[in-house]
Amino acid sequence: MLAAHLAPLPASLFSLLAIGSLLLSFVMLGSRWLRHYLFAFAAQSWLIAILSAAVGYYGNYSELYIVAILTAAFRGLLLPYLIFRIIHRLEVNREVHVILQASSSLVIGAFAVIFALAVSYRIGADLGLAGTIVVLALTVMLSMKLIGFLMLSVRHEAISHILGLLVLENGVFLGAQILVPGMPLLIEIVILFDLLIVVACFGVLVRYLLTHVGTTSSLQLNRLVG
């Protein structure tokens, strides 16, 4: 397995990129301005694309270069542009009503990282891979998942929900690049396109929300109860 036998230089490069992505997801968690989320998400996608290319280079998986280019193009450029257009049309700039303070969500995110570390450490020890970059990859993957769910829970704007879902997908993608770089190319490309379709659907639905419900804040979506 590639991740188990890495030389120190690629190992530090991968860990730097992974931790950078984790830090960017915390930036997304702690900011109230939607534009900051978007830039952090775009930067995160670029980091993951660079990670793909690096894994392809060090592991001699030439198809990962294609994945890297597609990730940078779709997740790094096209998706942020689409979401930017949605933000622009919505004329919403930030979360006005805050369910949980930014500082508290940062602290809860920190505890989520500790929990993810505990789980990954256990699995790494069980597999005999403790001390390699595998534990880091698992930790970052699981904590980005938890942070994504935290973003989905404590934010009420539609855009924040979309970005939370994209963070979830980013986390899985990041882990997949390090842990299973040999996954068939077909699956990876289809997942990428699938994400594009998801965001397109969101765009249409957000337009419906605005026209028929009048707001994109989920605090107002409380007609269906029981």
Add this chain to the structure above:
Amino acid sequence: MTPRDIILQVCQVLATLLLAPLLQGVILQFEERVQRSQGPGVFQPYRDLWKLFHKQIVAPDTASWLYWTAPIVAFTTTLTVPILIPVLTNYPLPLSDMGDILGGGLILTLGSFMITLAGLDTRSAYGGIGSSRAVMVTILAEPTLILVFVGITLLAKAMLPFVVNHLLVAEPSIYWGPTHLFLVAAFFVLLLAETDRLPIHSSTHIEIYMIDEARILEYSGPMLAILKWASMMKQFILYTIFCNVLLFPWGLSYKGTALGVVGATAALLLKFLAVACVVVVVETVQSRLRFYRYQEPLAASFLLAILAIVSTQLT
């Protein structure tokens, strides 16, 4: 325990004592320059201290023994801590094993605690406001500081600042590793918090906006001079820990020769210049926030400390 080492130890304390106002002057001058005004000159704090030492003491009737002892305790603690940390040399000098990083933090906090009590002692309204606000910030900053110390300890497997310094100089991979970078970032935010440079601190000197300075409003004359000097020395010490232990561990004297010590002092001033520039830029770029948003930079610092500790487990 050679006589030269004892002299060097005394020089460390003297350096702190004499150069602290210079650091404060440089920071204030930069701030004024950035805002395109003339500025009072880098030696102004010296003139202020001189002026205060020649003024009369006016003490309130309600002052108790705490009022008189707090400035002395604060001054003494800030004189004690330079013994423990690498200011001029990178090898431990006599009596520097009196306390490790945690001990140094304890002593500094003791001084701050006494001043907070003194603010409450005279039963003035502004003293109460200042003390309560200062404690509010401290409640969040102290646990984070402890976590940063835990991170440093996990990184270097020892709590002595000298060990950390040697480790970071010897191994560039640890210097550029995620743990160290996170610790630097977390400590930087705490540095801002402890030296009154968070975006919530007001640059005007109106009493109702004061946080830390409101505690010492009742002091005058030499007592006020001692308190101001103590806070300047505390700033100097925190900058020393930040630069010499974490950020720029190079440039310290290896053998303790006179030339080495002079060079170390000059290097110290250069490092402080760099950090002061960054602090001033950060402070002037960010507009003032409401007081209750003090949680946000401190939560970010907490997060970075946790991430540093997590990184120590991952490598």
Add this chain to the structure above:
Amino acid sequence: MGAIGPLTLAMTLAPAIAVALILLVPRARAAEAINLLASVISLLSIVCIVILAPNAKSLFWGGYVVVDGLGAWTILCAAIVYFLASVYAIGYMRLLGETDRLPNFYAMFAGFGLTTLVGPLMNNAGLYWIAIELTTLVSTFLVAFEREAESIEAAWKYIIVVSAGISLALLGTILFYWSGTFVLGPTYDMTWDALRQAGPQLNPALVTLSFLLVLIGFGTKVGLAPMHTWLPDAHSEGPAPVSALLSGALLNTAMVGIVRYLAVADAAGITVLARGTLLALGGFSLFVAALFIVRQTGIKRLMAYSSVEHMGVIALGFGFGGPFGIAGALYHMLNHSLNKSAMFFGAGSMMRAYGTKRIRSIRAVLLHYPVVGGFWLAGAVAITGAPPFALFLSELTIIRAGLARSEHFLVGLIAILLIVIFVGFLNHFRGMYFEDGHSEGKTMPPISAWCAAPMCLAIAPLFIMGLWWPQALWDHFLEIAGSLAPTGTPP
């Protein structure tokens, strides 16, 4: 055996071509007819497949498409619901009065039918995940079809909750793939069989984590509590044919994934934890459904919570395992699909006729609609698990499976909850049928034959199968149970 390939092709191509044709010829009547034709072709194809080669596993397209017993049975349930819903849709959608949007509806409807038929065919776990994700995307717009504020809200909750859950399932799939790389090398085809065969050598801790993630992820799609929060909204706000397809076809498709991963978990040796979690989720679904059914006020939400209940029962059946459990669960899939479609058809017709969604406002149904009302009442008695209908037999089989594994406490709990649901559900119907509504003189709009016929077509087999469980079906189920059983352990 050579006919299975062309039949599968016909079954999947028919809705696909229907979508294309409807988009090319955007006329309402033509769209209705094309959709109906596609559903008939699909239904006939899958019936032929099930009759011809009930349990042989055939691989097509280089191993990407598999037609085995479990998948074929699920597709059969889905195709039946697709056909019935297509018939019903013709009558129901005409009532909405939006003839210019009807072609879009039928195109999306055919597309939705296609995606539910395609899911169980996927041999590769990654492709299966993609198929499930596609079902969400297509059905969201069907749920939002009526463009009311409530519908949009329901569609938004649907897509957010289910996409979040499905991303958990993606994580689980990746972790399963990763656990396989230790045994099968860095690049391999992640087919269900490959994972099962590698099962004993997979690391138990990693498989535990992966299975739990997949269970929660696909469990969100199935509608197991506590991940069911999207289900009442989405199933109640969409048009009735869409609700029927969602309840009757889609939930089963997601269940197939859980069952296949459960087989891998059995092979990896974490049977106790895996089955225990599935049983816990199933039991909790029953509990939540019981609570919400008793105090329900909306007619379609009542049906939606009944779906939660029955998915819980199916989960319990698969969790118990063994021949009784699997046979009961599979039979329950078919019965639930038939019954739930009939209930949603009735609810949709009553909603249109009375002009309201509230149970309290629907009164004296038998007086106004003797035939349709009679079938609806029969369906209500059936869906709560009373004899002489088929759901009673399948639930009884599942309970027998539980007793065979000595889970007496859980079985007692299930029995009590089923009784509570029986009482609560039929209480609402008692109110609707036998309470005076002061509306004797009102003329109610007639229910068209397009809407009434599917209900009769659905209830009649339930009645027949409740009296006679065909031996052929029982043998078929036992073969499927054998193929799912962990090798080497007596069922």
